[in-house]
Amino acid sequence: MKALVTVTLKTGVLDPQGAAIANALRTLGFDTVRGARQGKIIELDLTEDNPVKAERDVERMAETLLANGVIEDFTIEILD
């Protein structure tokens, strides 16, 4: 069973990578770009095949390791 964890910066936390991407895109002539934010996506391959259990595990993985609660939010998607 597979799970997708998407980790993004909390709103309000400054995002230099995102800002740089937006700038770069505009200088390249993509002037419809108002802004950009960059995040991480982590795909997990699990031996667990009970989606409920999987979701619970992944939640704990995200809290303990994958995301830093001080600056980041995360969302989980179970794919199987």
Next chain:
Amino acid sequence: MKALVTVTLKTGVLDPQGAAIANALRTLGFDTVRGARQGKIIELDLTEDNPVKAERDVERMAETLLANGVIEDFTIEILD
């Protein structure tokens, strides 16, 4: 209009990040973790409100800047 660009490593390309994450999760006792892959997700805020045009623009942005075609693939999702 917003667009999500998900950038992931091509099949078969070594992913040290993913490997390190999987190992760490297993040492933390999450022994259902078979493996992990890490990617980037870029959220773009666009002035463009024609989804077709937006998709075309974002496609070009991904090719020229957001993804490295040599080792990465990307997918695009246009939101609202």
Next chain:
Amino acid sequence: MAPMQDTESVPRRAAPVEPEVNQALAAEHGLKPEEYARILELLDRPPSFTELGIFSAMWNEHCSYKSSKKWLRTLPTTGPQVICGPGENAGVVDIGDGLAVVFKMESHNHPSFIEPYQGAATGVGGILRDVFTMGARPIAALNALSFGAPDHPRTRALLSGVVAGIGGYGNAFGVPTVGGELRFHPAYNGNCLVNAMAVGLARADAIFYSAASGIGRPVVYLGAKTGRDGVGGATMASAEFGEDAEEKRPTVQVGDPFTEKRLLEACLELMASGAVVSIQDMGAAGLTCSAVEMGDKGTLGVALDLDAVPCREDAMTAYEMMLSESQERMLMVLRPEKEAEARAIFDKWDLDFAVVGETIAEDRFLVRHGGDIKADLPLAALSGTAPEYDRPHAPSPPPAPLGPLPEISPGAALRRLLASPSFGSRAWVWEQYDNTVMADTVTGPGSDAAVVRVHGTEKALALTADVTPRYCAADPETGGAQAVAEAYRNLCATGARPLAVTDNLNFGNPERPEIMGQFVGCIRGIGRACSALDMPVVSGNVSLYNETEGRAILPTPTIGAVGLLEHLDNRIPLAPGPGEALVLLGATTGHLGQSALLWELDARAEGPAPPVDLAVERATGEALRAAAGQGLVSAAHDLSDGGLAIAAAEMALAAGHGLSLEAEPAMDPLAWFFGEDQARYLLASRDAPALLSFLSTRGLTARLLGETGGPCLRLGIETIPLAELSEIHRNALPRLMAEPTTN
């Protein structure tokens, strides 16, 4: 997304059917008809698919040196200081007190052009591995980079990717990157050069070699798992680019400095434990080259069982495993009784450890996979009968005659040069490299040679990498000699005694006589200079086929050189204090042929390269060391391209105060200040009369030139505020790199 990469047990699906082996398939593997014929004769049967792959890897230019061997043999490679010359993973030189310096330079040109970050990163990883495979802990890294014209569409993306990749790998590994070279020239538009050098320290009595010994000993695979990375990469590195360069892209490998760092520590622990009989890193054409090299050097056979090879991907075939260039892997022959101990060390560092074969008595390279025999070849013949060519070579055409000098004042010309990417400050590059980790960096980047202390001693090593491709193009032999002479000069300028060199020979397609002529000429020059300056060649690397659609790079034989400071107190700084006398050591004729002045100001490569008098070069360098030994020299800078004006500006910028230099009434000011005559140094002294008389007793040309101090740089009648020069110099590269780059 892609399948997982660190799955523990890989289910083996049915391997795909192997293509039929014939002339055409051999050609696709880069084997010439006569080379394929040689294989048929050797085996007197057609090779299997895996065997064909093995031959193509062993016989390509990169591994076999078939075009260059004949000429490499002519290089001087011995001397009392040499512990191990060319032929091993890196050269080894004695530095006294039971210590040895281990170093080599290697190119990663093609991969870096295709994927700059990963190409450069894995290049650094490869050369670090070459050094610690010998039992040495890497203590410094350098890199010599050549890119196309600054305004070429790809140049900036290549530069930023390559620099980030070198830093990304070296910084994480934990080796200080202390020096190198950066040049721009349109000849590199289609082929950038990334030459990485690594320097390590080892106990002189604890060097490890690749020659296997003992029969029935375990052949052990260590480090990262094997994937399909770079399958066909060695072939790619020896192929001229065509329009299809894009198709070659998926073979690019990704580096993992964290695994390399663990591999380093694990290998050094393993070596200390006495378990290691012989060791060889898996570089180009990984398992194939390393296994064959270990067997061949030990005149033994090797039997491999690929079922034991740790794999990262599903259903890998024997062909793929034998040609994979996955990084961060090692092959070792171990003492059987130490196997458990060895395994424990690799468990401690969480690295793969697998017995994948054994040494055998017969001259045989036997590869088994899934119960089948995939290859059964005469091992010695694999490298022994590798083709060797004496390619036709033609002399280079003489350069265009020297035209009129530009209409410009020395001060204005200096501003133009310092504002150019070629002479602007390199801080933009080396601030991305950790140059102080290991806490032994005495002189980091931005000086003549870098100076790195030998840990725990008062000794230090001086390190530099140099070449002036413009000279090599105008006159290969002079250019080759000049590259060695300039490296020698950079070492002497720090007070170090030059020890030995490594060379990285980058050229175009050797099947073209004019290119082969450049190669032969440069080697002749390098050989002469290394003998005359007593700097034997102890290691190196050849990179050919650096051309795109028939346009070759400039001949670029990068010389990496190492010198020894017996005591840190002998170090000569670059920056003088205020109120000191300036002395010009060496004779000035105002040679402007092939000069930076002509090239940077009006893109003219005219006139002969500056002549190199090796006897004078050596006498001058030795005199400088002797004078410094007597406390007569307070600062020194070597003169190279850009001549006196550039050297003076660099010295002033380092000092943070001005210099005044007199013009030579009898000479055109441009020739005086920008001439590129060799064997010259700009010295500062607190006792000029004593210095001058000391030098004249040695029969050397030297003259009082001016003094140090004040807020300006004065060139004859022109004065330029140092603040202005500093501003121009500092901003040259940042200005070029300000705009974002695409991929």
Next chain:
Amino acid sequence: MRTGVIVFPGSNCDRDMAVALHQATGIAPAMVWHKDTSLPPLDLVAIPGGFSFGDYLRCGAIAAHAPIMEAVRAHAARGGLVLGICNGWQVLIEAGLLPGALMRNAGLKFVCRTVHLKVLNTQSPFTHTCAPESLLSVPVAHHDGCFVAEDALLDRLEGEGRVAFRYVAANGHPAPDANPNGSMRDIAGILSENARVLGMMPHPERMADPALGGSDGARVFESLVAAMQDS
């Protein structure tokens, strides 16, 4: 003074730290492997720079969960001294021993150069031999040294004298290009509430030997030794 250096597989300043501590204390520090679960009796635990576990996810995130970290937390809870330099500071933050976050440098590039630090807190065990407002010049070498926190926390850190060092220009005044990574309020290092835990981005251990062009970094280690003697 008994010191120890935690060694993660990707640490690469562990030897530099050990040399500086040995020099200052006259006793070779204990090198403690990350897989150990207990510390020998120590006055100071040092967490060195490097790339502890490759730091591909978040710098220090994986190291913060290493077996040895429980013992390090206990040591800190007992009021033991803890010094985290560069990656070491990142680990201490991820381990919750210091507040805030360290993010990618504002310039997005790895940066290695010599910076000037103003010593703001000259009472702490790490800095009490420094004259008030004195300047230290030491190297930085990092990719993720931009200190980020909410204003409330920043105010508190400043109010409680827990900002140990600030990036300044050579003249001692703040300047945009004096801050190598965009850290909020030019913060280069912070202290725990009891001032027994210090995290800093710059590398004093690389500038603790005159042969390398300066010994400003030695102040930190001398302070520690002195602190132990009068305690």
